[in-house]
Amino acid sequence: MLKVTGLEGVVAGETEISLVDGEKGHLVYRGHWAKDLAVHHTFEEVAYLLLYGTMPTGEELLRFKKALTGKRELPEHAKAVLDALPNDMEMMSVLRTVVSAMGTSSYGWEPTIEQAMTVTAVIPTIITYRYHQLNNREPVKPNLEYDHVANYLYMLTGKEPSEAHIKALSAYMILTMEHGMNASTFSGRVVLSTQSDLISAVTGAIGAMKGPLHGGAPSEVIALLDAINTKENAEPWIRKELEAGRRLMGFGHRVYKTYDPRSVALKTVAQELSGKDPWLDLALYVEETAIRLLDEYKPGRKLYSNVEFYAAAVLRAVEMPSELYTPTFTASRIIGWTAHILEQSKNNRIFRPKAAYVGKIPNK
Ligand SMILES: CC(C)(COP(=O)(O)OP(=O)(O)OC[C@H]1O[C@@H](n2cnc3c(N)ncnc32)[C@H](O)[C@@H]1OP(=O)(O)O)[C@@H](O)C(=O)NCCC(=O)NCCS
Incomplete structure (x- = not known):
């Protein structure tokens, strides 16, 4: 019987997005040390870097931030889906379901950066809407004055977040944005490789992220x-x-x-x-x-x-409720997933490995 390898060490594609060197303990995002990006840059700057490939100029960053901020509101039908879900559905399943419900016909082949930004912008809104709903409170509307991370904290508590909390959560979200061909990213690339669409690929990735061996720890x-x-x-x-x-x-x-x-x-x-x-x-x-x-x-x-x-x-x-840890990881990793989904679409071939059959063979 073949050893169960979990594809360890198998190279399943080329990427310019990140380098994960497990022997040296290195993590590089598009030519920059992730640990430095986490301390000296914002969520939006690093998201731009991963999605576009270069650090934004001042002008590019302003445009990117404005566009991202403008996409925070949930579409009405997504709110209706959220309102219809049973209370005992846990947050990662809620996220998977509502993100999936975003998949209207505008999300066809090929994926775009604009689509990646839309999903990125709404994930904190979905998480906090559901969180308040379960606690019998009115959801807090996005505050357009705040940047992405500050707004997430604001929507959680309804209060102005402290600079220290914004900095710490931002460092966390940058460090967990991207990590090579991990299980969820690979899932996303596999789904996309059938010329499916960005929402389907992200939905698959969220499903993979949910397990305790990956994002649930x-x-x-x-x-x-x-x-x-x-x-x-x-x-x-x-x-x-x-x-x-x-x-x-x-x-x-x-x-x-x-x-x-x-x-x-x-x-x-x-x-x-x-x-x-x-x-x-x-x-x-x-x-x-x-x-x-x-x-x-x-x-x-x-x-x-x-x-x-x-x-x-x-x-x-930063006073994040523990049931929101994996959803918050998802709110960061959406950048890595969509960067990989976009990269996959640029040079695509459907993933189709083989399995060694070890079952019975008919006699005749
Ligand atoms: C992350 C993880 C899934 C990687 O798994 P993997 O690459 O398949 O590693 P393996 O299952 O082959 O583990 C190798 C050996 O180390 C042991 N091991 C690995 N992680 C361990 C842990 N957290 N605690 C105790 N033993 C561990 C295994 O039991 C195995 O021992 P064996 O050689 O006697 O069979 C695994 O380390 C794990 O389950 N960690 C705990 C969950 C976690 O923190 N997940 C978050 C990941 S970011």
């Missing part, structure tokens, strides 16, 4: 830290988990065999924002203990904290 990191609760409990708790053969959420990565550069950058952001917060102090201690014990129980596997571990710390510090 940060809220589980909170659960892990809540369960550990004290420093003294860290080592026995982690040993018990590893002895039971369970995985520690927020650790390990298919590509990174060293520290995940996003995790390193987010750790600094979390430390700047939360300083001596006891919860963050516990997170730092748990990270150190877990890496040591993972090396003991899984020698040679090179398991370190991944992006989800400190993403949880940053998202918690």
